[in-house]
Amino acid sequence: MSSKWTGKSWGTLGDSITEAGGYQPLVQAELGFARVMNYGRSGCPMTAGGDRDYGATTHVGKEIDTTLDCVTIFAGVNDFRLDKPIGELGTDDIYTFYGAYASVIEDILTKNPACRLSLWTPLQRDKDQYDIFYVNAAGHRLSDYADAVVAIGRRYALPVLNLYAESGFTKLTMAHFTSDGLHPNETGHRRIADMVVPFLNRL
Numbered sequence: 001m002s003s004k005w006t007g008k009s010w011g012t013l014g015d016s017i018t019e020a021g022g023y024q025p026l027v028q029a030e031l032g033f034a035r036v037m038n039y040g041r042s043g044c045p046m047t048a049g050g051d052r053d054y055g056a057t058t059h060v061g062k063e064i065d066t067t068l069d070c071v072t073i074f075a076g077v078n079d080f081r082l083d084k085p086i087g088e089l090g091t092d093d094i095y096t097f098y099g100a101y102a103s104v105i106e107d108i109l110t111k112n113p114a115c116r117l118s119l120w121t122p123l124q125r126d127k128d129q130y131d132i133f134y135v136n137a138a139g140h141r142l143s144d145y146a147d148a149v150v151a152i153g154r155r156y157a158l159p160v161l162n163l164y165a166e167s168g169f170t171k172l173t174m175a176h177f178t179s180d181g182l183h184p185n186e187t188g189h190r191r192i193a194d195m196v197v198p199f200l201n202r203l
Contacts, residue, residue, distance in 0.1 A: 119159070123163050
């Protein structure tokens with residue numbers, strides 16, 4: 001299948017769901033990307049600080065290839081799990097979710113303004129008591145991080161793939177789409193890819 005992405009390059013930023021490399025080959029096969037760079041870091045949040053700082057997406061995203069045609073950011077579930085404060089939209093404090101996310105967006109687009117950057121919300125989860133109803137130590141539910149991604153996309157005029165609201169991953173379907181209530185299995189990665197392909201094709 002020929003698409004606008006045939007022969008182009010794609011960089012994927014995110015956590016263990018991205019690092020696993022499950023959805024990327026499926027999307028690549030459909031859209032024809034010539035090169036896919038996986039920058040996922042398992043267990044790491046978007047937000048800086050703490051013992052996972054080495055893999056924080058806000059840091060990793062500033063070291064990626066600056067010639068990529070397409071970059072996707074798929075983060076937030078570990079920020080929820082690690083009690084990262086969301087902060088306020090419009091700040092540059094990388095120790096908050098909003099500030100860390102804005103910082104990496106601005107870095108990527110300053111270095112590579114032609115890049116087609118898109119933001120993906122976290123999926124719902126149901127693992128280790130951290131489900132969609134749980135309120136973390138920062139006072140946030142997982143949906144708050146998903147809503148923050150949507151707000152950031154609006155601020156920077158970036159397309160948002162709302163996997164939290166539209167993927168079909170819920171408490172009712174976790175056993176079908178995941179191995180443990182969090183990490184997608186083969187079927188789950190296929191579902192993600194089935195949403196990503198038309199999403200990237202319309203950009």
